[in-house]
Amino acid sequence: MSNIYLPNLARIIKIQDETYDTKTFEFEFADPKVKQAFKFGPGQFLEISALGVGEAPFGLASNPNRPETFRVTLRAVGAVTWALHQKRIGDLVGIRGPFGNGFPFDEYKGKNIIFVGGGIGLPPLRSLIEPMLDARSAFKDFLILYGARTPADQVYQDRLKEWEKMSEIRFGMTVDVGDANWKGNVGVVTTLFPKCNLIVENTVVFVCGPPIMIRFAIMELSKLGFKPENIVSTLERYMKCGVGKCGHCAIGHKYVCVDGPVFNYKEIGKLPEKS
Amino acid sequence: MDRYILRKEDVNRWVEALARTQEVLAPTRVEKEIFFAPTQTAVDLNLLSGTATLPYLPAKDLVLPHSENLFHFTRKGGDYELTVPEEKKTAVVLGIRSCDTSGIYWLDKFYQENFSDCYYWRRRNNLILVTMACNQPVKNCFCVCCEGGPFLDSERDEFDIQLVDLQDSYLVECKSSKGKALIEANPKLFAKADPSAVKTREALEEKSRNSFQPDPTSYMSTAIRRITSNAVTPETWTELGEKCFDCGGCAFVCPCCSCFGVGYLNEGEKGCHYRFWDSCDYSGFTREVSGHNPRGEKGERFKRRFFHKLSYQYLKRDGRIGCVGCGRCITACPGEVGMPTVVERLRK
Numbered sequence: 001m002s003n004i005y006l007p008n009l010a011r012i013i014k015i016q017d018e019t020y021d022t023k024t025f026e027f028e029f030a031d032p033k034v035k036q037a038f039k040f041g042p043g044q045f046l047e048i049s050a051l052g053v054g055e056a057p058f059g060l061a062s063n064p065n066r067p068e069t070f071r072v073t074l075r076a077v078g079a080v081t082w083a084l085h086q087k088r089i090g091d092l093v094g095i096r097g098p099f100g101n102g103f104p105f106d107e108y109k110g111k112n113i114i115f116v117g118g119g120i121g122l123p124p125l126r127s128l129i130e131p132m133l134d135a136r137s138a139f140k141d142f143l144i145l146y147g148a149r150t151p152a153d154q155v156y157q158d159r160l161k162e163w164e165k166m167s168e169i170r171f172g173m174t175v176d177v178g179d180a181n182w183k184g185n186v187g188v189v190t191t192l193f194p195k196c197n198l199i200v201e202n203t204v205v206f207v208c209g210p211p212i213m214i215r216f217a218i219m220e221l222s223k224l225g226f227k228p229e230n231i232v233s234t235l236e237r238y239m240k241c242g243v244g245k246c247g248h249c250a251i252g253h254k255y256v257c258v259d260g261p262v263f264n265y266k267e268i269g270k271l272p273e274k275s
Numbered sequence: 276m277d278r279y280i281l282r283k284e285d286v287n288r289w290v291e292a293l294a295r296t297q298e299v300l301a302p303t304r305v306e307k308e309i310f311f312a313p314t315q316t317a318v319d320l321n322l323l324s325g326t327a328t329l330p331y332l333p334a335k336d337l338v339l340p341h342s343e344n345l346f347h348f349t350r351k352g353g354d355y356e357l358t359v360p361e362e363k364k365t366a367v368v369l370g371i372r373s374c375d376t377s378g379i380y381w382l383d384k385f386y387q388e389n390f391s392d393c394y395y396w397r398r399r400n401n402l403i404l405v406t407m408a409c410n411q412p413v414k415n416c417f418c419v420c421c422e423g424g425p426f427l428d429s430e431r432d433e434f435d436i437q438l439v440d441l442q443d444s445y446l447v448e449c450k451s452s453k454g455k456a457l458i459e460a461n462p463k464l465f466a467k468a469d470p471s472a473v474k475t476r477e478a479l480e481e482k483s484r485n486s487f488q489p490d491p492t493s494y495m496s497t498a499i500r501r502i503t504s505n506a507v508t509p510e511t512w513t514e515l516g517e518k519c520f521d522c523g524g525c526a527f528v529c530p531c532c533s534c535f536g537v538g539y540l541n542e543g544e545k546g547c548h549y550r551f552w553d554s555c556d557y558s559g560f561t562r563e564v565s566g567h568n569p570r571g572e573k574g575e576r577f578k579r580r581f582f583h584k585l586s587y588q589y590l591k592r593d594g595r596i597g598c599v600g601c602g603r604c605i606t607a608c609p610g611e612v613g614m615p616t617v618v619e620r621l622r623k
Contacts, residue, residue, distance in 0.1 A: 002393070
């Protein structure tokens with residue numbers, strides 16, 4: 001019987017500073033067999049541990065079409081993320097997974113796509129954005145909207161610039177509070193909606209960000225006529241095992257770790273607790 | 276299913292035979308409480324009886340210990356060596372109660388689905404359960420409302436062996452191949468049961484079923500319906516939650532509660548990751564590192580606990596409600612909000 005609680009060791013091969021408190025780590029498994037067998041889907045997550053300090057779930061933030069190495073983006077907020085932020089290139093961490101249902105990629109083909117990302121909510125969406133861009137012709141209109149508190153809070157700044165220049169997609173960016181150099185939109189991410197001519201018919205909207213941003217985004221999207229089943233998010237919960245056993249991430253009879261983290265708002269609406 | 280008669284005077288000879296190849300755990304009195312402890316020969320027949328009181332804790336710690344190491348690590352230069360602690364050998368549990376056996380089979384299903392839990396199963400696969408049917412329910416029992424007892428039925432329920440106390444002897448009902456192996460350890464002690472013994476068993480079960488005190492859990496279906504349809508008001512949950520001390524006692528004594536936390540130790544170059552019993556009653560159970568807590572209110576946590584135990588959504592998922600009617604939450608709860616109190620309140 002395989003051991004669902006025993007991590008595999010993975011080596012940090014690259015560290016990218018994203019903001020003052022957020023870094024992106026690129027890993028590869030130390031065991032070549034594990035490295036070769038590793039596959040993941042968009043929207044899945046990993047349980048990453050600083051051995052002896054703690055373990056926590058993190059959404060995969062890189063392209064599932066290239067699983068040989070993979071990335072997660074972490075903000076240093078608690079014991080585990082602090083310990084991981086101290087790590088250097090070449091250090092080992094424990095990794096279990098991938099876990100979770102992930103985004104059903106093929107179901108979105110032939111549809112218009114809108115991404116609404118807020119702050120550190122962009123990384124889990126990126127595991128879907130990148131493979132979609134690889135298969136751009138399978139999708140119709142393609143719009144990415146990204147909001148951050150300030151310009152200093154934006155993650156993936158190089159990639160954002162590339163998206164801005166891509167002719168095959170539409171892209172909008174905003175910050176809640178600008179600075180001296182900021183020339184773009186100022187305001188929460190929903191203020192971009194009226195400026196972007198959102199197509200409601202045959203569209204899926206992916207929303208991920210802090211709870212308050214998600215709440216307002218959904219409110220505005222509903223006003224515009226988007227149906228709950230076409231609004232998709234990836235939920236987060238305090239989680240220990242990642243495999244539906246420890247009980248921490250349960251919402252109603254759903255476990256975010258195995259039934260999610262990807263849910264649409266029709267499913268979320270049926271749960272007997274607030275999500 | 277095979278049925279035998281085992282004379283009470285032969286019990287210790289049987290245990291002796293069993294103890295040669297495996298550990299035998301039997302109910303043992305430690306001051307006022309009863310626990311399952313290893314035994315070689317001297318089983319306390321007063322505790323292996325159809326009228327003995329329930330042990331304070333269900334035997335769930337045999338499959339889900341209070342704390343259990345998942346793996347150890349040793350740092351070697353820049354590398355780590357990870358090792359998994361070794362397995363335990365086979366154990367026979369003698370005199371586990373119907374409700375606690377039902378609880379373990381409920382846990383089996385949960386620990387099998389989605390991802391199979393190897394730590395659970397390597398203990399569980401090595402356990403053989405010899406259930407003791409209850410001839411007389413004790414004060415807080417309501418298993419009869421929860422499919423937890425007082426007798427297990429070979430067609431309806433799972434068990435390896437069930438003992439029925441016939442005063443001078445036990446009727447031994449053997450359902451599984453694991454149970455059969457226990458009989459074969461000393462087959463001379465087991466005589467084929469005749470129809471009169473089966474008749475006595477039926478009469479005892481009937482009498483036991485009829486000696487439950489009228490209890491609010493007779494109205495379980497109302498609670499299930501109202502919880503399932505989310506019809507219980509937040510005010511009611513708050514009112515019930517106000518009586519909860521967040522002590523986690525109900526979860527720890529519950530045969531069906533299985534939530535766990537994970538802890539981490541690091542001493543020098545060595546350390547381990549371990550899991551331990553946790554409870555959804557605790558405010559920290561869902562608190563995130565940002566401080567955001569989806570179930571920060573007591574009433575919400577209380578709702579969570581009973582939604583898990585009684586909602587149809589879970590009933591469908593797990594095949595039965597998450598309560599076997601052992602009544603331990605009544606004994607453990609300092610706020611007097613055990614299962615029957617809650618069911619009674621939800622009926623109103």
